[in-house]
Amino acid sequence: MNNQEKAITLEPDLGSFTKEELIRAALQWAGKQGLPVALWRRPFQSEVNLLLSFEAAKEVTQYDIQELSNGFAFAPFSFGEEKGLFISGDILLSFDFNETVFTPLNKEQGSEQIQKFKVQLIEQLEASRTNPEVPLNGGMSLTEPSSPSDYEHLVERCIEAIQAGTFEKIVPARSKDIALPENFDLVAFFNGLCQAYQNAFISYVSIPQAGSWLGATPEVLIEKETQVFRTIALAATQRYNPDASLTDTAWTQKEIEEQAMVSRYIINCFKKIRLREFSEKGPETVKAGNLLHLKTTFEVDLQATNFQELPTVMLELLHPTSAVAGMPKEETLAFLKVQEKLNRRFYSGFLGPVNIEDCTHLYVNLRCMELAGSHGRLFAGAGVTAHSRPQKELAETEMKFNTLLNILNQSH
Template identity: 25%
Template sequence: MPPHRDGQLSAGSPLVTRTCRVPDVSFRSFLAERAAPRLYWTSPDGLEIAASGATARLSADGGRRFDEIREDAAELFESVTWDDGPCQARPRLFGGFSFDAEHEPTPPWDGFPGAEFVLPRVQLTRTETGTWLSVSARETTEESVEDILGETRTEIKTLPTMRPRSDSPGIESTHPVTARDEWCSQIRNVTDRIRDGELKKVVIATALKVKLDESVVVPDILERLRTSYPECYRFLVQPSSSGGFFGAPPERLVSFRGQTVETEALAGSVGRGETPEEDDELAAELADSEKVREEHELVAQTIRDGLEPLASSVTVGERRLKRLSTIQHLQTPISAELDETEHVLTVVEALHPTPAVGGLPPEDAMRTIRETERFDRGWYASPVGWFDADGDGEFAVGIRSGVASDDRVTLFAGNGIVADSDPEAEWDEVRLKFLPILNELE
C-alpha cells in the first residue's frame, strides 16, 4: 500500500519541513483551536509535542501492517528536506496500531484503521531550551513553506501562555459493557482453561461507557492528567472529527535510540491506602503475592524472549514498586543492545502484545480474548507513539485510556488472569483502572 497523502497537496512538489523558535504558549490552547487530525504526546522525561493537520498519512490493515507502515515511511522520509532547528523539533510520524490484526473500524473506533501514522502539517515542540514550531508542506508555486511558517508563527503568537483551568464536563451516567456477574463468569471460564493447561495467562478487558453532562474537551482532560499523573505518558490521536483516542499510560512499550532499547515489565497492581501505613501494607501484599509474582515474571521473561533474537545483550533490572495516584504496580526495567541497526517498529512488532495486555501462549491468548470479550478493543492496549527518519522512536502501551466523541467517552481496562485469580477480586481491581480518567471527567 503506497503512502496516502493529503489530497490538497501537490504530489509532485518537494516536501519540506521548516522550523523556527516561538515564544512559549499553551499547548492546550493550540490543540483546542485546531481541527482534526490532532496529535499530542508527552513522555515522563519531559518531551512534549502538540500537532495538527496532515501533510501525509500512512495507513495499513492486517497482519503486515507493521511492515507496510515501515516501508511506506522510508519512502516518505526520503522525500522530506529538513536542515534547521534542534533535533527535538525534527519531522516525526505520530500514530499507532490496533491491538488485533483483525480489527475493523466500528463505533466507537470510526476512523481508526489497523494502523495509521500522520506527518503533521504543524508541530509544536517544547524542549529544555524553548518552544519550536515546525511546518511540513509541499512547496508550490502559490505558496512556499516559508510563507506557511510565517503565517502560522503569527497565529501562534496570539495564543496565551497559560489557559485557565476549566471545569470538568461532569458525568451524567455510566454503563459497564460487561456486568459484574458476567465478568466473574468470564474469569471462572478462563481460569478453568488455565488449570486445564490451555493457557498460562490471559488479560481479559472490559469497557465502561460514559455519558457526560456536556461535550468533552480532550486537551483539558490531558492537562488535568498532567497534574494527577506526571510520571505517566499522555497522548491524543484524533484522526478525524468523529473521535479521539487519549490516555495516560504508565507503561512504556519501547524507547529506541540507535541500537539501544529501553522497555519494562509492568504487571501486578493494587490500590493506594488511605494512610502511609496502609499504603505500605498494600505494597507489601503486592510484592509477597505468589499470584502477582508469577504474573509479573511471565511478562518480564516474555519481553526478554522477544528481544533476544534481535539483541547482542539483554539486561533485566531489579523489580521495584511504581506508585501512581490511585494504583501501584510492580515494575521491572529491561534494556537491550541490538546486533544490527533496526527500526523501532521491528522492536514494537516483536513485543506486541506483551503478556501484560495479551497473554501466553500468544495465539491461544488472542483466541481466548476474541471469544470472551464482548467489545472491540480497537487501539486500546496497543502501541501508540512516534518515530523519525532514522527509525528511532518511542511507544507507550495504550492503557488507562478512552475514546471520546462529543459527550460520550468509552473507557477501557483489563486484568491479567492466572490459575488462582479470584473473580470478585479481579472485578474490584479492574474498576480501579478506570479511575485515572474517570476522576478527571466528573
C-alpha cells in the same frame, strides 16, 4: 530539541498566546480541515508536543522504524489483522517553560504552505476565544457495555480454561460508558492528567478514521533513543497507599508470577532472534497514577550488537504483549476473540512519536478513553491466572477506570 534548534524555530508572533490557547486553536484547525493530530507528554518530562499533518493518516501493515519519517504511530489491538495508522509530521509545536517552539518537520513542504498554516492558526486563535470547543473525530457506536456480572462470568471462564491446562494467563478486558460533564474542556482535562501522572505517557490522538482517544498509560512497548533500545515488562496491580513506602510494598505469589511471565516472554523473544547482549533491571515496584505495578527494564546497545533493525523486529514480536493478551499468545488471542465479546479497537494497541529528534517512544494504549460527542468509553483489563478471583479482577478494572475518572471529576 537542542538550544540551537529552539533559537531558530522560536516563533515570536505566537508568543502572546498561552499554551492552552495554541493547543486548542491547533486542534480546532485540524478538526476543521479533517486532518489527524497527536498531542502528548512523555513520562517525567515537562515538554508538551503537538504534531500536525497536512495530509490524512496513512494506513500501514508494518511500522518499519528505520524507514519511517518523523511522525506518530497509532495501532489497534488487532494490528496484523487490521491496519495501523501513521500521522506524517509536517509541523511540531512544542511547549516548555512558557516558550513555544514551531518546527517544520517535512523538508519537502514549501515555505508558502508553512506560512499559510501560520496565518490560519492565528485566525483560529482569534476565533477560539469566542468558541473554545474542540471538535472530536469519529462517532463510535455506544452499544450497551457488558455488565459487571458479565465480566465476572468471563473471568470465571478464563480461570476454568487455565486450570484445565490450556493457558498460563489470560487478560480479559471490559468497557464502561460515561457521560462527559457539560462544557467538557478537553485541553484542561489533558493538563490535569499531565499534572496528576508525572510518570505516565499522556496523549490525545484524533484521526478521522479512528476517532478521538485520550489516555495516560504507564507501559512502554519499545523505545529507541539514538543507539539504545529499551522495553519493559510491566504487570501486577494494587492500589497506591500514599502513607506507605514503595520499598515496603508486599506482592502476592499470583502477582509476582504474573509479572515474571511478561519478563520471560521478552527474554524468549530475545532468544528467538539470538540476541544475548542485553541488560535487565528489576523487578521493582513503580507508581503509575493511583496504582502500583511491578516493572523490569531491558536495554540493548544497538551499536555494540550491530542490530539497527531491532526496534522493528521486537515491535512485531512483542505486540500484543502477554500483559494485554495472555500466554501462550496465539491461543489466548483466539480464546478472547470468542469469549470477550468486546471490540477493543485501539485500547491495548500501541501509540507514540516515531523518529522525532532521532528517538522513538511507543507505549501500550492503556488507561484510555474513546470520546464521541457528549460521551466517553473507558477500557480496562485484568491479568487472570489460576489463583485469580472474579470479584478482585473486577475491582482491578474499576481502579484502572479511575485513573481517568478521578481527574475528570476534579476538573469539573
